[in-house]
Amino acid sequence: MTRALSRAATFVALAASLLAARPARAEAYLDDWHPYETYWAVGWSAAVPMTSLRSNFISNTGWLGGGFDIRIGVVGRLAVGVNGTWNWFDQTISSLTVQQGQLTFTGPVYRSLGAFTALATVHYYFTQSAVQPFVGVGLGGVWFSTLQQTVNRPQNTSTSGLAVAPEVGFLFNVAQRLGLYLSGRYQFNMTTIPGVKNPQWACGQAGLAYYF
């Protein structure tokens, strides 16, 4: 009985110590000693199509994607920067009826959408702790290319427009000047692709950041 209690106490203490653990030498991004620190990051981006993009063009999650961020502290825990993100969606629909001018087609359809987004960004970090929650927003341009293929009839389009992308996330400071980020981003694009006005999606993003 005593041994069991002792084992339970040890387990609780270990769990508590893990929960309370802080990286020994990890420094937060934009701490008091480095208010103008630069931030360099690359990561993976998976996007879920929303609204008419989902209902009218592609409903599959775009697991292929990635991006980079460069930020610099300007005042307090506020950083400005640039972001580039590329997302890719594709889907094969077993049977669909589509109109192409004077032609009507019913059969298997392959669709893809590639989007490259370039944004100017502003981010605010709420804390200087080991885990830094942040919010941000980006404004910039987006370039689309789409393909819709029916039998041996590919139809390619390309277009561009403005993009707005609010973001929330966490930066985990795991080592000296090194962090892992996890964020969610919603992207609203002011342009039209076939059958879709203002395509939108939500991204989950994860990656590695280095600051100095």
Add this chain to the structure above:
Amino acid sequence: MAVSRTLGWVAVALVASGCGNDFVPSVVNTGTAVLTYQAPGTDFGSFSTYAIVTQMAVIDDTTGVPVYTFQPAPEIIGAVERNMNSRGFVLVARIDPENPPVVPVDADLAINVSVFTGTDYAFVPCDYWSWWGVPGYGCDKPWEWVAYRVGTLLVEMGDLAHPQPGPVIPRLWAGAGYSVLTPENARNVQIAVGAIDQAFLQSPYLVTP
């Protein structure tokens, strides 16, 4: 320094892998599909009668030069007739495409049925016949040429009600069933009939009072 080098390699890998490629599944390229064409501005309600072939033209372009033969296809031609009749059109003549009349019969619409059996991609030639027979009702109407595949069934509808100068019969409607009459497909006739039904189903405008 080592960290920034690592980040650099990660970035390079990301960019290298980031170029999206379209891997179009074979089901899209070779699957069964139905395509229909409607000539712009056509009011099918102004037509009431039609003539149809008694045999299906078989076009083999294996040698690079199309070879035309004819074969009976009662289920396929019957499916076209069934759909036309259900849309209110009246059959007034049957035409043997091997021995067509010299002048068009008295009907509003002419319907031709053909299939491509060659092993190569084929294009419907623009060398129209005088008024009947193999595909190609002339090129005076806008027609987006499409590449046909082996086993493609083609149903064409020409306008006999408005004679054109010269040996030209404008194409008003066409339905193509891709890969529905492939030699290896044991159910090809049923698939072809299904493709014809789908062609009419997706052409609700093809109706007359």
